[in-house]
Amino acid sequence: MKNFLVHSLLLAVLLTNSCGSSKINKTSNPAVPAAQENVSNQAIVPAADQLKAYLPLLKGKKVGLMGNQTSVVGPNNEHLVDVLLREKVDLKFGFAPEHGFRGDIERGEKVSNDVDAKTGLPLFTLYGGNAKQDSIVKSIDVMIFDLQDVGARFYTYITSLHRVMELCAKHNKELIVLDRPNPCGDQVDGPVRKDDKFKSNVSFHKIAMVHGLTVGELAKMINGEKWLENGKECKLTVVPVQNYTHSSIYKLPVIPSPSLPNHLSVRLYAALCLFEGTDISVGRGTDWPFQVVGYTNPVYGDFTFTPGEKAGMVKHVEGKGAVNYGLDLRNINPDEFKFTLKYVLYFYDKMPDKSKFFARPEFFDKLAGTDELRKQILAGKTEKEIRESWQPELAAYKQMRKKYLLYPDFE
Known part of the structure; x- marks a missing residue:
């Protein structure tokens, strides 16, 4: 694991904030793409493994990447940065989220700008903000987002997604989300955040605590619900996972952060x-x-x-x-x-x-x-009583969620 972490040169940026609506790869219209409707027991193939689906979108363009140690490709967990550079992609920089681009920084600790030791790729943080973030994004043509989420609203990688989307929308840059399965995508549960009084890096979106979305589906929701600043939309392309449904059991190939080892x-x-x-x-x-x-x-x-x-x-x-x-x-x-x-x-x-x-x-x-x-x-309420109080907002959230699903649902 250490080898690919070292290569991970990039980017885990904690972009914890926003981006707009846009077009969705070849899967933007239907709630569930036709190719996903009859998924069998075939192996799940994350978007990053599907080079033919996204390399043509990068040809002749200056590219930025938001990723970390989970941004891996293939059975050997080769880091996406190494793959892109080998394929002669003009990769300019990496953004990194909470826990840093190697995934070894403790929760809440400062993530600093850096340089990848192997390739010399400049690495920048979006966690906690970056004064140079606008000029950094303006310097490229397209951003790639490839972070492994775990399906909980308070996991800050989805806040980073929002921040990347905000920057792309602001500077009219295309964002390509390389989608990955949600390891807890078989459920939607917990309270839905309604009041902006409680908005923070750990509760950024008005979604259920256990949201039941992949990052690609959430990106569609962010655009579709006009959650970006001033209702802007991000030029969005989602490369979907192959052979995944929201009932799939998926074990992460790489730990997403130090405190989630298995x-x-x-x-x-x-x-x-x-x-x-x-x-x-x-x-x-x-x-x-x-x-x-x-x-x-x-x-x-x-x-x-x-x-x-x-x-x-x-x-x-x-x-x-x-x-x-x-x-x-x-x-x-x-x-x-x-x-x-x-x-x-x-x-x-x-x-x-x-x-x-x-x-x-x-x-x-x-x-x-x-x-x-x-x-x-x-007040001494039971779990049953507490759960009953969630139901109206959960029901409304589930209806909204259905509009943005890319994969067959668990119910």
Whole structure:
């Protein structure tokens, strides 16, 4: 994994902001392309692997790339940058998102401009903004976006998508999204963000917490719903995944960030990330991030673990150096797991002094996209009662989502 990370020279930019509407590759009209309607058990082929579909779109053009260590091609996980340069694409720079272009920077930490050690390709960050971003984008003809999302609204790679779209729309540049499967695309769940009061990098779009979209489908939605600044549209081409449906089981070939090291952690992520608005540990600093949950009090359970320091998990490690007591989720079948509030409600119920549970209430609300969830938990609502309150907005979101699907749905 290290080899391709080193090649990853580019770009994971944390473009966390916006872009407009546009045309969608050869799949822009129907909700589900005809070629995708009768998908069999054939191997899933991400867009980046389909060189013949997008290399002709780059011929004779100056190209920028937004990517990171997940921007890989083929069974050997060759980095997209290496492939593009070998194919004589005039690649000018790479943008990088949160966690950096190698994917080894800790959550929330600064991502700096850099140069790829292997190729000399200039690398720029969009995470946290970049004063030169306009001149950088103006210097090229077309942008490529290739980041692996995990299907949760608070995963900031989709905020980066929005920011790239905003820049492309502003400077009339074409954006090519190389689509990848959503490893949690078999569900739509959680509260829908309605109020811009709760808009942030971790709740940028008015979508469900578990949104059920690929990045290509979300890009279509951003354009179609006029979410870009001043209602602009981005010249958009989406190269779709082959043989994928929203019922597909898909295990990521490369970890998307340091705290999501395997398929189980990716599937559990949406249900456990809300703990980041508390002091409860989700296993950062252990070998099982987002697979164990605990706190420094035996009241939470018999299972114990002691967080320390691991690569990409050093500065922001809850419960570091102390014995944490709680739940071991490592034996859960990831393919059967669906989003739930039961772990958050379990720890709230067990906490002796409930006034201390929401250690960072404002951040919890940003993650949730609303303050209603926190207030419902404080009021002692059950998961069933909380879920019932989501249904009107979820139903409306699902109807909107259908307009932008590129692949057969799970329901």
